[in-house]
Amino acid sequence: MTSDDDVVTIDDIKRARDIIMASPLKVRKTPLLKNMTSYFPELDPSLNLNMKLESLQSTGSFKIRGVANQMASLPEEVKSGEKKLITMSAGNYGKAFAYTLDKLSLSGLCLMPLTAPSSRIALIKSLGCDVAIHPSHELETAISQYVRHNFFNLDPIDDQSYIAGCGSVALEILEDDVSPDVVVVCCGGGGLVSGVAAGIRQSGLTDCRIYAVEPEGSRTMYESFRKGEPVTMAVNSVATGLSPPYAGNLTYRCCRKYVEDVILVSDEEILTCMSRLFDIGLKAEPSGCAAMAAILNNKIPDVAGKNVVVLITGSNVTLSEMSSYIK
Known part of the structure; x- marks a missing residue:
């Protein structure tokens, strides 16, 4: 079908x-x-x-299922380190993202909402991933701004x-x-x-x-x-x-x-x-x-x-x- x-x-x-x-x-x-x-x-x-x-x-x-498949088709400028990865998450996608960056020796930033539990923020940071906190309604705008400054967005929702x-x-x-x-x-x-x-x-x-x-x-x-x-x-x-x-x-x-x-x-x-x-x-x-x-x-x-x-x-x-x- x-x-x-x-x-x-x-x-x-x-x-x-x-x-x-x-x-x-x-x-x-x-x-x-x-x-x-x-x-x-x-x-x-x-x-x-x-x-x-x-x-x-x-x-x-x-979440790791989706992240693992996304990572298999990263553009060359990300693999080479020319661009950093960025995503947004309240926790679980961010954890999978940070874990993957650590395993693959890549750099990235996770934008998290103000409502994200403090334990999730601490965990993602502990895996070596940078974190920035924004109000939920500002996350998409913030992502767009980072993308204009040499970041590659890994979409946690709307990605085939x-x-x-x-x-x-x-x-x-x-x-x-x-x-x-x-x-x-x-x-x-x-x-x-x-x-x-x-x-x-x-x-x-x-x-x-x-x-x-x-x-x-x-x-x-x-x-x-x-x-x-x-x-x-x-x-x-x-x-x-x-x-x-x-x-x-x-x-x-x-x-x-x-x-x-x-x-x-x-x-x-x-x-x-x-x-x-x-x-x-x-x-x-x-x-x-x-x-x-x-x-x-x-x-x-x-x-x-x-x-x-x-x-x-x-x-x-x-x-x-x-x-x-x-x-």
Whole structure:
């Protein structure tokens, strides 16, 4: 199921998977926990719940998949050191970016919003990456200014290579002998859900329903679906990794084609889900819990008797942060 207007094709995703698994960045095939329904008594017992743990990925989130694929096609002036790399991130993409720069001996700068947790800022700096802090609504303008001064922008949202790299998750799900009826994925800028949705649907599961899940306070893709075009808006959520101030053009196009709908969850639902996962021995950050929060709060329609795959996307949360979140 492909056409000329596809943002990424299944061949793009397969090539990306080969590239990132052969890279020196230690990208892993992450576990898929099957038949997990009994761990959550609040769920309909006929639902077959499967949990894909990108929280156990290298650097603690799925982001390294996209970054590794982006790094494979850097222009020569970046490889030679003539230009430095720049990106923006609230945490997980920045961590993957900084980790990659360190491994590949490259120089770069990460712009971070004022809302970024101090622990993430310190971590990215500890990996040798420079950091500059800006208000969220000024990040895009700041990136443009740096690009005019000999920086090369590595887009953390709206980049075909990044989306294709994230789509490698879909191939792993299918290789684990799960034929999902429903796949539920968190959504910030939309790179992960775009890649996963394209990968699942173009692999032949044309009836599989893919849902994107956003925090109520950071609902850029939700509002983009309602408006019919990508929107920019003020955002605020405990799930800072799901809170870019805009939806990407490419990710919006891909989501419109392959995503059934965008579901909203509250910060309270996200934190309650984090606690529930911790109770069964799984560590996840707030941003990593959004998709599972939608399942636990019965926000995904028609899941009774269905094979459901939920992505747990990140584990970058400190013990002190967890203790402040979980009451």
